[in-house]
Amino acid sequence: NAGVTQTPKFRVLKTGQSMTLLCAQDMNHEYMYWYRQDPGMGLRLIHYSVGEGTTAKGEVPDGYNVSRLKKQNFLLGLESAAPSQTSVYFCASRSRGYTYNEQFFGPGTRLTVL
Amino acid sequence: QKEVEQDPGPLSVPEGAIVSLNCTYSNSAFQYFMWYRQYSRKGPELLMYTYSSGNKEDGRFTAQVDKSSKYISLFIRDSQPSDSATYLCAMSAYSGGSNYKLTFGKGTLLTVNP
Numbered sequence: 269n270a271g272v273t274q275t276p277k278f279r280v281l282k283t284g285q286s287m288t289l290l291c292a293q294d295m296n297h298e299y300m301y302w303y304r305q306d307p308g309m310g311l312r313l314i315h316y317s318v319g320e321g322t323t324a325k326g327e328v329p330d331g332y333n334v335s336r337l338k339k340q341n342f343l344l345g346l347e348s349a350a351p352s353q354t355s356v357y358f359c360a361s362r363s364r365g366y367t368y369n370e371q372f373f374g375p376g377t378r379l380t381v382l
Numbered sequence: 383q384k385e386v387e388q389d390p391g392p393l394s395v396p397e398g399a400i401v402s403l404n405c406t407y408s409n410s411a412f413q414y415f416m417w418y419r420q421y422s423r424k425g426p427e428l429l430m431y432t433y434s435s436g437n438k439e440d441g442r443f444t445a446q447v448d449k450s451s452k453y454i455s456l457f458i459r460d461s462q463p464s465d466s467a468t469y470l471c472a473m474s475a476y477s478g479g480s481n482y483k484l485t486f487g488k489g490t491l492l493t494v495n496p
Contacts, residue, residue: 272425306464310388310470310487310489318481359424362424363431371428371484373427375424375425376424376425
């Protein structure tokens with residue numbers, strides 16, 4: 269099993285450009301998450317999904333959109349990139365459960381917006 | 383007051399030292415308490431999690447939770463250079479259905495010197 273994979277690993281954008289980050293998991297998990305990690309800020313939740321076809325806003329959703337068309341994939345889009353979106357983006361997934369279940373993280377995407 | 387407070391360090395210790403990492407929290411709804419380890423340029427991975435107050439031991443690692451003081455700790459005995467990483471505390475509160483909101487501390491950067 270590959271676990272959680274993210275594409276691309278690195279990307280440099282100019283202000284105003286758009287891009288899509290792809291997250292894929294092969295663990296048949298229902299829940300998927302997108303976080304950003306910034307120095308001194310820790311991990312902050314952008315958007316999440318509790319199942320195929322559903323998405324919800326997290327703590328810092330502005331400037332991002334997401335889609336979950338297939339259970340195994342969760343896409344994060346930036347329509348018009350801004351320098352404030354320079355960050356490391358992590359995708360995570362976990363199985364459904366009524367007690368806590370571990371979130372498994374991907375390796376991250378390093379995005380720089382110039 | 384932030385929900386989860388964690389001293390970012392950095393913390394530098396000699397090999398073999400006992401390391402103590404700590405977090406405080408303000409939200410009484412937190413039920414699960416976790417420690418994630420994040421190596422440089424990698425995604426976080428779950429190290430330990432506990433549900434109730436008390437201690438939980440796993441090899442050289444001990445997680446401690448004191449719900450009355452809203453304080454959690456991670457102890458590393460006989461620290462090794464391979465323990466050098468950022469340690470993130472995380473706490474989970476039930477938020478309806480089968481969903482849990484996960485809140486992270488900012489992380490403490492630990493370096494163990496040979």
